Amino acid sequence: MIKKTCLTCNKTFWVYPSRNNPAKYCSHNCQRASLETKEKLSKIHKGKPFSKEHKRKLSEHLRKLNLSRRGISLSMEIKEKISKSLMGRKSAKLGIPLSSETKQRISKGLKGKYRGKKSPAWRGGTSKTYQLHQTSREWDKIRKQVYKRDNYTCQICGRKNIKLHAHHIVPYRVSIDDSPSNLTSLCISCHSKQESKYYKRLKGQMEFNLLV
Numbered sequence: 001m002i003k004k005t006c007l008t009c010n011k012t013f014w015v016y017p018s019r020n021n022p023a024k025y026c027s028h029n030c031q032r033a034s035l036e037t038k039e040k041l042s043k044i045h046k047g048k049p050f051s052k053e054h055k056r057k058l059s060e061h062l063r064k065l066n067l068s069r070r071g072i073s074l075s076m077e078i079k080e081k082i083s084k085s086l087m088g089r090k091s092a093k094l095g096i097p098l099s100s101e102t103k104q105r106i107s108k109g110l111k112g113k114y115r116g117k118k119s120p121a122w123r124g125g126t127s128k129t130y131q132l133h134q135t136s137r138e139w140d141k142i143r144k145q146v147y148k149r150d151n152y153t154c155q156i157c158g159r160k161n162i163k164l165h166a167h168h169i170v171p172y173r174v175s176i177d178d179s180p181s182n183l184t185s186l187c188i189s190c191h192s193k194q195e196s197k198y199y200k201r202l203k204g205q206m207e208f209n210l211l212v
Contacts (some may be wrong), residue, residue, distance in 0.1 A: 001014040004023055004024075006027075007030075008033050008034045010034050037126040095158055149180065156187075157187060157189070157190055165186050165187070166184075169184060
């Protein structure tokens with residue numbers, strides 16, 4: 001018997017002299033896991049389309065895999081590994097324009113899916129009073145005065161020379177208050193974050209539901 005070392009797991013195993021040259025792995029599992037075998041299989045199957053039966057089996061396997069992992073959150077270590085492995089990798093479909101047929105399918109699939117209360121940005125609806133306020137000339141003057149007072153600077157991140165929003169510290173839908181003390185200048189990003197924080201706290205309260 002001749003002593004050999006497995007190329008995959010580095011375990012020692014014994015073979016008959018007649019098997020000295022071809023024997024590289026201690027088991028079929030190690031042979032299947034080796035890079036050499038994977039490269040050979042890749043070359044054999046490269047360019048060959050999957051059969052319908054094979055596609056069905058793959059689909060079922062992936063569906064079961066997704067169901068088994070549902071509700072299991074990934075650790076930060078695994079997320080970082082996935083992020084590093086994908087970093088710099090370009091999408092296979094990057095730069096390939098979608099056909100009109102594909103665009104229609106996507107449009108039909110998303111139609112009405114995120115409208116109204118189904119939208120993640122839903123804020124309980126917009127009243128006519130609020131709409132008129134946002135388009136009035138008086139509001140336009142007030143917000144410009146606020147920008148000037150704050151030196152055209154976002155009051156959270158401190159950035160200048162960017163597009164600003166006049167943010168109501170207590171939302172206008174609740175306070176109906178346009179006084180300078182209730183207004184501050186925020187960039188689009190900071191404004192969005194502040195609005196989201198406030199409405200998450202306020203959502204479902206009677207005061208909010210009656211006034212929107």
